Amino acid sequence: MYVRAAKSGKSSRIAGMATALGVTAVLGYVVAVSVDTFIPPEDVRTELALITPPPPPPIEIPEPPKVEVVEEIEAPPAPPELVAPDIEVLPELPTIVAAVAEPNPIPEPIPVAPSPAAVTQTRSAPRLIAGDKPDYPSAARRAGEQGTTELRVCVSSAGRVTSVAVARSSGSSKLDDAAAKWIRGEKFQPAKINGVASEVCGHNVAYEWSLRDA
Incomplete structure (x- = not known):
């Protein structure tokens, strides 16, 4: 049994070596073929064309938004607080009754003499x-002069004219x-x-001169 086991291990080593050699040969072939068949890539030129983009749409x-202005109205100031004043209650005073003096007698009116009657x-x-x-006057008649002469005279208590003055002229000095x-001769x-003859001044006498009476 020992001899069979030794033979079996030796065979395994030989088989592994053979496998490794085979793999190495295959790799070498693949590398050689890859070197012979490599073709360098062509020179590729890329042309860039500038594309003008369309203008952007107008921006609206x-x-x-309309802002509504709200006017601020100041609130009126609050009225001041009313404070009731302190009321001091005074003690009730006693009622004083004063003695009423008797009125003096009214004197009798003194008779007054009646005033003399107005005169x-x-x-x-x-x-x-x-x-x-x-x-x-003949000269005034020939000249056709006429009119009214107003005289202001003073008359004495005997009825005689003491002074004469022309108050309003007739328009003719002759008249x-x-x-x-x-x-003056009247x-x-x-x-x-009061029934007594008296002298008076300022009495007016008017005389009308008319050519019909000339």
Whole structure:
């Protein structure tokens, strides 16, 4: 049995060596064939073409949202807090009743003498006593002059004219002078105050000159 085992191990070593030699030979062949059949790659040129891209679409800018401005209204200030004042309660005072004095007797009114009655004066203006008319001046008649002469006279208590003045002219000095001369020679019923004849100044006398009476 020992001899068979030794033979068997020797055969295994020989078989392994033979296998290794075979593998080595195959690898060498493959390398040789690969070296003979290698073909270098061709020179490949790559042409780059610039492709212009299309223009980008317009960008739409959205409108900004409308901002509503809200006005801030300041709230009115709060009213000040009312503080009730401290009320001091005073003690009730006793009621004082004052003595009422009796009124003095009212004296009797003293009789007053009646005032004298007001004196009423009666006055009457002087009045011209009808007499002759003045002569129409011939020069004024020839010139066709006419009009009204108003005289202001003073009349004495005897009814005589003491002064004469022309208050309003007739427009003709000839007629005015003739009227003044005429009134000086006339007589008046004197003015009376309370029935007594008195002198009066400022009495007006008017005389109308008319060519119909010339």
